[in-house]
Amino acid sequence: MAKQFRVLGVPLPTKQLGDVIPVPAVVRPVTTTTFTIVSSTRVSTVPEAEAVAGRLAAGLSTATGLPVTTGDGGSIRLSLDPGLGAEAYRLEITAGAVTLTGGSPQGLFWGVQTILQLECGGVLPGGVIEDRPRFPYRGAMLDLARHFFTADEIKAHIDQLVPFKINHLHLHLTDDQGWRLEIPGRPRLTEIGGGPGTGVDGAGPGFLTTAAYAEVVAYAADRFVGIVPEIDMPGHVNAAQVAYPELTADGQPVAPRTDTAVGYSSLPAGPETTYAFVEDVIRTVADLTPGPYLHIGGDECHSTPAADYRAFLERVLPIPAKYGKTVIGWHEIAAVDLPDHVVVQYWRPEADDAGTARAAAEGRRVIMSPADRVYLDMKYDADTPLGLDWAGLIGVERAYDWDPADRLPGVDEESLLGVEAPLWSETLRSVDDVHRMTFPRLPAVAEVAWSPRAARDWPSFRERLAAYGPRWDAAGVDYYRSPEIDWR
Numbered sequence: 001m002a003k004q005f006r007v008l009g010v011p012l013p014t015k016q017l018g019d020v021i022p023v024p025a026v027v028r029p030v031t032t033t034t035f036t037i038v039s040s041t042r043v044s045t046v047p048e049a050e051a052v053a054g055r056l057a058a059g060l061s062t063a064t065g066l067p068v069t070t071g072d073g074g075s076i077r078l079s080l081d082p083g084l085g086a087e088a089y090r091l092e093i094t095a096g097a098v099t100l101t102g103g104s105p106q107g108l109f110w111g112v113q114t115i116l117q118l119e120c121g122g123v124l125p126g127g128v129i130e131d132r133p134r135f136p137y138r139g140a141m142l143d144l145a146r147h148f149f150t151a152d153e154i155k156a157h158i159d160q161l162v163p164f165k166i167n168h169l170h171l172h173l174t175d176d177q178g179w180r181l182e183i184p185g186r187p188r189l190t191e192i193g194g195g196p197g198t199g200v201d202g203a204g205p206g207f208l209t210t211a212a213y214a215e216v217v218a219y220a221a222d223r224f225v226g227i228v229p230e231i232d233m234p235g236h237v238n239a240a241q242v243a244y245p246e247l248t249a250d251g252q253p254v255a256p257r258t259d260t261a262v263g264y265s266s267l268p269a270g271p272e273t274t275y276a277f278v279e280d281v282i283r284t285v286a287d288l289t290p291g292p293y294l295h296i297g298g299d300e301c302h303s304t305p306a307a308d309y310r311a312f313l314e315r316v317l318p319i320p321a322k323y324g325k326t327v328i329g330w331h332e333i334a335a336v337d338l339p340d341h342v343v344v345q346y347w348r349p350e351a352d353d354a355g356t357a358r359a360a361a362e363g364r365r366v367i368m369s370p371a372d373r374v375y376l377d378m379k380y381d382a383d384t385p386l387g388l389d390w391a392g393l394i395g396v397e398r399a400y401d402w403d404p405a406d407r408l409p410g411v412d413e414e415s416l417l418g419v420e421a422p423l424w425s426e427t428l429r430s431v432d433d434v435h436r437m438t439f440p441r442l443p444a445v446a447e448v449a450w451s452p453r454a455a456r457d458w459p460s461f462r463e464r465l466a467a468y469g470p471r472w473d474a475a476g477v478d479y480y481r482s483p484e485i486d487w488r
């Protein structure tokens with residue numbers, strides 16, 4: 001909890017060493033010690049981590065108004081120790097020095113996020129933090145199909161995810177209401193599927209050119225965030241079928257749809273035109289994406305006969321591997337025999353799923369996204385103007401107080417790749433809408449995904465969240481001031 005010091009009669013809150021979201025694995029405070037940033041404070045580093053050091057210096061300068069720079073012989077020192085594990089870091093704060101050691105530049109970058117959260121009034125609390133993530137995959141998802149968000153908006157969103165050590169941003173790029181990524185060999189996908197009148201109620205037109213997508217990927221990579229592109233199939237394809245009627249079962253044109261129904265569209269499993277299209281799209285998306293994952297959807301194929309669904313996936317599941325990618329699919333895909341290494345993303349609110357349990361038993365990894373805990377498009381309470389409520393109302397405590405290893409019988413700690421919080425955009429119309437649904441629940445999910453189970457505690461989280469609010473205020477992030485939290 002924050003102590004209050006007074007400088008010239010103005011209360012100056014300082015942080016305690018554990019006042020970080022997500023809470024670090026090990027925190028050993030030395031309460032008698034603090035490190036004070038002054039105008040001559042320098043950040044020194046090893047060559048591999050110069051960019052990370054630059055970000056720390058810039059972040060501290062912005063926060064304190066002091067000209068913190070990088071340079072040799074600094075009192076803030078960054079170094080690498082690969083023995084720690086890539087995403088791990090160790091932070092020691094004494095009166096004379098701040099020593100940050102990372103398992104890799106990424107581990108250092110997470111340590112930088114911790115320092116920036118601890119900094120308050122130019123002061124850092126003394127002691128040692130030893131930290132590493134519980135799960136390697138800590139994700140957020142943004143639905144660009146039901147409402148488009150520009151490359152600049154996505155980049156700004158990444159800026160708000162990074163403090164919480166989120167390392168994957170899944171972009172839901174295609175759906176019935178829109179197609180949001182340019183595929184050069186199939187220009188009508190975005191000319192029509194990203195054109196005027198697309199999105200729910202026709203209110204979310206636009207698309208990412210390949211250049212804009214590359215910009216987002218590079219921006220994310222600079223912040224150690226991997227972009228996970230999703231091309232949803234065989235369902236959720238009305239926009240593609242509007243653009244290319246050859247992709248319908250009878251080759252006849254279909255009308256654009258801007259309503260929120262699901263499960264009516266499907267790529268036909270028989271014709272070769274289907275697979276030529278899928279191959280083209282997957283190859284293009286794989287080429288544009290440096291990260292290891294490619295999401296092929298697979299959800300809610302209510303109008304696809306089970307045999308066709310199976311036949312389609314048998315053909316399609318091996319394709320991303322040809323282009324060096326690991327497939328992720330919504331857990332409906334676990335109803336079919338899966339190739340090795342396919343990752344299953346569980347999303348339903350139910351408490352069990354035989355297919356997902358079988359996939360886990362066979363050694364496949366699971367991303368946990370239970371709709372009744374982590375769907376950021378669910379309303380907080382009955383009065384929330386935005387969002388849906390089909391999976392229930394999700395307050396901040398509900399998003400926090402659950403554990404991914406307890407969620408599905410047969411899916412234990414070892415089967416989990418991680419946790420992801422999806423934000424579907426049927427009811428969203430602006431960046432402010434994105435912020436109000438994402439914050440403050442995303443930090444709750446981030447702590448579930450990063451922190452050791454034993455270190456998590458709702459009363460402590462509530463306090464730390466309240467202390468974070470002023471940072472969102474300063475950044476112009478319109479977060480939801482949930483009555484569950486005693487905001488400052």
Ligand code: TNX
Nearest residue numbers: 262299300330347377388424
């Ligand atoms: C279910 S979650 C869907 C989406 C909707 C969402 C709304 C999933 C894999 N499919 O098509 O946007 O619910 O909450």
